[in-house]
Each structure stands twice: as structure tokens, then as C-alpha cells.
Amino acid sequence: MKKAALFLSALLLAGCSNPRPPECDCTTSQPPTSEPVTDNKKAINALFSYLAKEAIKQWGEDDYVESSKHRFVKYLDGYQTRAHIDFEAGKIYVSTVSQYQPMDKLQKAIVQTVLMPADPKYAEQFTDKEIQLTGKPFFLGQIVDQEGKSIEWEWRANRYASYLISNKLQSKKIKKGTAYYVEIDMVKDHLEQREYQYAHYVRDASKRYNIPEDLIYAVIKTESSFNPYAVSHAGAYGLMQVIPKTAGADVFNLVKKKPGIPTKEYLFDPANNIDTGTAYLHILKTRYLRDVKNASSKHFSMISAYNGGTGGVLATFHPDRKQAMVELNRHSPRQVYDALTTKHPKGEARRYLQKVLYFQKDFKEGNI
Template sequence: MKKAFLISALLLSGCAYHKNPPETPTSSHNQQQVINQLLNYVAGQAKEKWGEDEFVQAGKHRYVKYLDGYRTRAHIDFDRGKIYVSTLSQRNPKEHPQKAIVQTLLMPADPEHAELFSDKEVVLKGKPFLLGQVLDHDGKPIEWQWRANRYANHLINTQLNTKPIKNGKAYYVEITMTKDHLQQREYQYAELIQNAAKRYGLSEDLIYSIIKTESSFNPYAVSHAGAYGLMQVIPKTAGADVFNLVKNKPGIPTKEYLFDPANNIDTGAAYFYILKNRYLRDVKHPTSLHFSMISAYNGGTGGVLATFDKDRKRAMTKLNQMAPKQVYTALTTQHPKDEARRYLQKVLYFQKDFNENVLTK
């Protein structure tokens, strides 16, 4: 209780601690609580500057990084393939977005140094995450600081726009990502996905489709559900199961552990292994098992069984009496959660799309 009170006090104390938001503890009870506190903390700081209407928050398919006392913002919409860099600074309306553009273009592939939950600058090290996903005004990929600075200056001098907002005036630049930006991100994780698929006896297309559905291959993905990274692993549920049942480790994974792409993909794949070989091992037909595993990844094993009956044993019996097509229909029309119904449809669509693309290459 003392720790929870201390965290709340830090959050409520405002500007005195706005450079140092609270760290995430490792207990399962506090992991989800604190990710919400961290997100709410950033939201409070940003809304104070931008207002409710112009506030943008990081999410599963959206990278958002605030800088400069929360007055400057970089926002990547991975679904639309757009990058928006904007500032409220009236004194240096070119300098702040220029710096934010460079920070965004060179942000590391490893989210460990991203500083998502503060306005601190990103630590630029290693291969840029967006390499190949954005080309400069000469059509060249941006890997080095000099080229990022050069392109940022070009954008500021030729494409800096303004718009009135409730709290004043915003200066902004819009950058269009390459047409194959999604494929470029997929390539980054191909080897990790292949290794995880072999390690846990899964198909590569399943892991690809889950990542595309969960995060659009955004390793910085976060959610208020307390999920992290590419496969949106929740520490206290899937993470805890993997640690305890597969890794033989005590406790649950930290956010730092799950922000690492290799750990995240391994943990997500290991959870599918648990679903396949433990929680849903009594599902007899392999196609019905496939549908059930995907649905359970989003809505839990309990949600899958509740689709068929309130009693788990009767539910499993009914599920096994159905043809795979009937199981699919039930899970996409009768699952207790609407999100889980759509989730199965989306993942299967991406799996089909992935396999068709592989065949045409």
C-alpha cells in the first residue's frame, strides 16, 4: 500500500516530477495499474499543453513521443503510413520540429531507450527502426545523422504548415512513409519469427498475422490493458504463464523484457504453445484447435469455452462435436466479447493474405 501511495503522490505532484514518471514494479498486481498510470501521466502533461481535442496518445498501432516539456510531438500512424511532427513552440517553431524529425527518423529498433513515458530525448543508437520506411527528398534511405538533419531541414523549409488550435497555434510537418513500409518492418523480425515458430511448433504465418493484428509490427506498442510490444503480451496473464510453465522462472516479465522484440515474440509464441498443449489440448480437430487458439490469445480460454457452454466440460464436448466451420461461426458470432469475434476474422484474413503473397513471390 505504501508503494501504491508513493506512485500516486508522484503522479499528482505535477511539474516537480514531470521529467521522472514512476517506474513499473514487477508484481502482477501493479504491472497493469502502473502502465495505466504511466499513460495517464503522459496524457495529463500533454493535454495541459495541447488540450483535449489535439491530444494524441501512444497505442498499439501508433507511436507517440512528446519532447520539449510536452510542447513538441512526433506521431507515427503505422496503419496509414504517416508521420506527423508538430510543435506549439512560438519562439522556436523551426528548431523544435527539426530536432523531433531527426529523433524520429533515427529512433532505435530496440524500444528500450525510447523514453515513451517522459519528454526526455530518445537515445539514438544502433540501426534506425524506420530505415527504409522513409526516403529523403533525394529518394535515399536515412541511416545517418547528417542525412536525417539534411532531410529535416528540407521539410522545415519547404513543408512546415500551421493550424490554429484551442491552445494557440501549432506548426507541423507531415511525412509519407514508403508504400512497402509494413513489409519493411516485417523483414526486421523475419528471423525472430522463424526461430520462434520452430521452437514452439507453430506456423510462421500465425505469428506474422498475430503481430500484424496486434501492432502492425510496432515494437513500441502499448495499451491500457497492460500489454507491451509486437505481440501485445500482458505480463500478469500470458507473461506469467510463460515464465512459470515454459521458462521455469518465478514472477512475471517486466516491461523492459517485453519491449525487447526477441523476448516479446518468444513470449507470445510460447503462450500459443501453452494454449495448444495445455489449455486447449482436448480440442480434437486441428482446424478447430487453430481457431480456438487464435480466439483464446485475444479473449482467453474461458471466453472460447463460454461460447459453447457455461460448464467447461460440456463446452469442450460441444466444441468437439462441431465441424471446424461451425466452430468458426460460433466464435465469430457468439463469443461473449465482440472484440474477440472480430479478432479471429482479422487474424485469419491476414494469414490468408500472407500465404497468398508467399506463393506469388
């Protein structure tokens, strides 16, 4: 209990360590009307369904794998070959079920995977198109070859692929035939390597919206494990998993003062994504939750609202929104934390607050 109390104390201090930011110029909460708000969730699920249908033809239902917030899956070669990147575990699996020249297909897929560019538009995850190798590889520094050297050029990637196939090849019997695959371990500090890639974007967004850097990092780690290709069935995109028609629309309308909603291409850009996600945290803090009086209680509430919405936070305390705010302010910060992590209507939101605060404490201690 003593350890838990010390941990909570650190979290409370984290919530109070920054001065109150200036109020944003948020004069309306109405969605933009100059262009239609599309049903992004429906559209993204249609893409997931199409991908599943095509990939299952080759792999079967039991061995089909799809992308998620912390996982990127790219199918190639008529959906017979794929790269599966687990950003949390730091593992990459490159596999093929092709019965025609499978080693050639595997070799090519390994090369495309280790040299994959950082911009998601060059690695279309809902088609089987080849990955376009352009610019600096995203995994540079996160993957090393058999000699312990980073892989930046195609000749080195090909040599590494040949080594893996000759020395690390595995096979597995599946319903559709035989799958050949190799496993690639990322370096131990792969997460830190990705953090460094986005440090300047986080720093700029923190200054722009007066949101602590450690909180931005913690949200990114919770949402995507620093996976810039992240996409979910909820229609959220990128590092901070921004949903265009909700958080994205709010940022465009209330902060950017521009009509419409951000496109998926806009949100897949790391700079735009971090800016938008941080701006939404600013909106939560200075607009939707501005009446929360205690700084730590507000900190807990805005983190919870980033995942489960402001309505979910208020519903934790009372069905009526106005009365909910009164009840929330009657609670101590510790009681607010306990309520949001045990009584929030959504289980995911309860766990979300715990995760973000845990990661924020870690980043605050200098692990950035």
C-alpha cells in the first residue's frame, strides 16, 4: 500500500506541474458544415473487410492477421506474402504461402520490410501493392543485420535477407498449405529509437499547446507504441490515433479555424498527427473540462476523455452533465482517479488512464 500511495503521489504532482494554459479561442462546439462529415468508421471497416476476404483466400481464417494500433501488417504478391510487425514486442515476421518460388517471394518481402519508408502512403496496407522504397528507411537503427550493422541500402538488405533464408528459415503447416517464414528481432531499444524520431514534433506541439511533453509521449506509447502506420476499426489514424470526425473535426474547427475534417493522409503524417492529438488534449483541458477545479483531477479527466470522451468522464460521476461536474469537483483527486479507473462506463477507458499515467511517470523520470 505504501508503494501505491507513493506512486499516486507522483501522479498527482505530475498533474500539477504545469501552469494553466491560456484559453483557446473556442467559440463554438458545432461541427463544421462547409463540407460533409463522412462516415470514416464505416469506410475503414469496409477496407478491413475487403482485405480480410482477399487474405483469407490465401491464408485461411485461422492464420489471417490484420493491422491494429500496435501492429502493422502488409500483404504482398496477391496476398500470398506478408510482413507482420509487432511494435510492442519488437518482432517482425515475414511469411509466404506462395507455392511458386516461395524463397524468391520471401527474399523480396524481407528487403521491402526492412527498407520500408516512414511515410505510410508508400506502404498501402489495404492492398497487395509493393512497398515503394524511397527515402530513409523507417527501421534504420531499429534492425541490424547478421554483422550488427544498420540496414540503409538495398544491397545490404538483400544480403541480410539471404542470410535469414539460409540460416533462420522456418515452416508451418496451415490449412492452405505450407507457410515459410523468418523472424526478425528489433534492437533492445527499438522503442527509444522511434521516440527519438518524433522528439522535435513532440517538443514543438508541447510548446504550441502548453501540454507536457511527457504526457504526449505517454499517450503515443499507449495508443500506438510509436507505430506511425497505426489504424483501428474505430477509424483512428497514426501515432496518437486521431479519429477525423471527432477529435480531428474539433481541432480543425476550434483551433485551426478551418472547415472540414482531416484526411487519413493528413493524419498519417507524424507532424500533423502529433499536432492534432496534442491540440485535442488542449481542447479537453481548456474547453470541455475547464470547469474541473483541481489541477490533478483535471489531468486525470482529460486523459480519460482522450480515450472515452468527455461524456464518459462525466457519466462516471452522475447521469446529468451539470450535476456530474459538481460531483466531480466535490471529489478529491485521489477519489477522481479511483472513480475513473473503477467506475467509468467503459472498461477500456478505466485501463487507459492507468496506462497513460504509468508511462507518463516513466517519461518524466528521463526515459525519453
